[in-house]
Amino acid sequence: MPEKLQQLIEMFQMFDPADRTSLLLSYADQFREVPSSIATRPFPKSHQVPQCESDAYVWARKQPDGTLKLYFAVENPSGISARALATNLDKTLSGLTPKEIATVGCDIVEQIFRQNISMGKGMGLMAMVNAVQALARAAA
């Protein structure tokens, strides 16, 4: 697992449920939407995360050094969990090579969210990770 992501997961594991909730909300607050230089509304369906009711979109752009930069949009105003995960993924995976990003599995969702996850919501968030993984594989 990429080092930054491993550190993030270890940090979440140290926290009790209340602090984990606060941390997730702070990540949601830090969410930055995809810039218009990458994509504008209406966002193309080809970038929409399937099975995510938060209406999330993901893009991966190759940088000159061969690494990827991830971008996200979350159209559902209540999509707080999706925004928190998007921020986490951007902070820990952007700047890595496609090959490194492609190793990340959707089990990180449970490790990050723990009790802050519902049945339907969890699958949607896992679909976001799978979408990132698919883009990384395509770019590799």
Next chain:
Amino acid sequence: MATPIEQRGYTHPDALVSTDWVEQHLTDPKVRLIESNEDTLLYSSGHIPGAVHVDWTSDLNDQIRRDYITRAGFEALMSKIGATKDTTVVFYGDKNNWWACYAFWVFQLFGHTNAKVMDGGRVKWLKENRATSKDAPAYPKTDYTSSERNDAPIRAFREDVLAHLKKQGQLVDVRSPEEYAGTRMHMPDYPNEGALRGGHIPGAKSVPWAKAINPEDGTFKTAAELKTLYCEDNKLSPAGETIAYCRIGERSSHTWFALKYLLGFTNIRNYDGSWTEWGNLVNVPIEK
């Protein structure tokens, strides 16, 4: 603007309160606001001031079996949120009150009838730019004593559904048309949670839950509109024994609430096993 609740012709209008009513009772010690959502982060991101959080998964479900909490669990929950038998609990939440209605329904299993739902739920409150707070309130712990859980009046198990089928009783399938038809086994944009067969229980009428609400603000439609939808278009009789179901019982709690309290269906139960049970059962009848 939605028609005032008391002018909508409901059978039991007291079961529903407006956002205005809630705002006027924010500091009423006899009222406990309860937020219940699908997304467990939403409450902490900002809720109605003074509202407590009741999570369907961790607070209302048994953590081992697929069942609800026991009497002891309910007593502990009510004591924790500082409720007494005289407390009016008012539920609201995301998804146009899916989970709020689900929590309301579970509370009825324990006979806490002093309960209401806030019309329009969380979205309406926020759209109206009303106050929110990130502070979790602390209420003095009470010593709530509950009666034993009584499932029979409002909860149907699979044996009940099979018996109901033999009697050709009324069934309402509140899932999407695609789930009803068996062309998909999960909600649009939701994952497949494991039903092996698609379709619906024979004879069930397809009335997707969301038809009961006004999409612009999540409020319930008037009694006249609901009667047209359920009684005229789908030939459901308020006097007939009725069972509602969906995927796990959350959407059908919403319909159960509308039929029981707003249209006065006298004998309606929620089959919470719903399609995740029926679609996996061996040798039960399915229609497509």
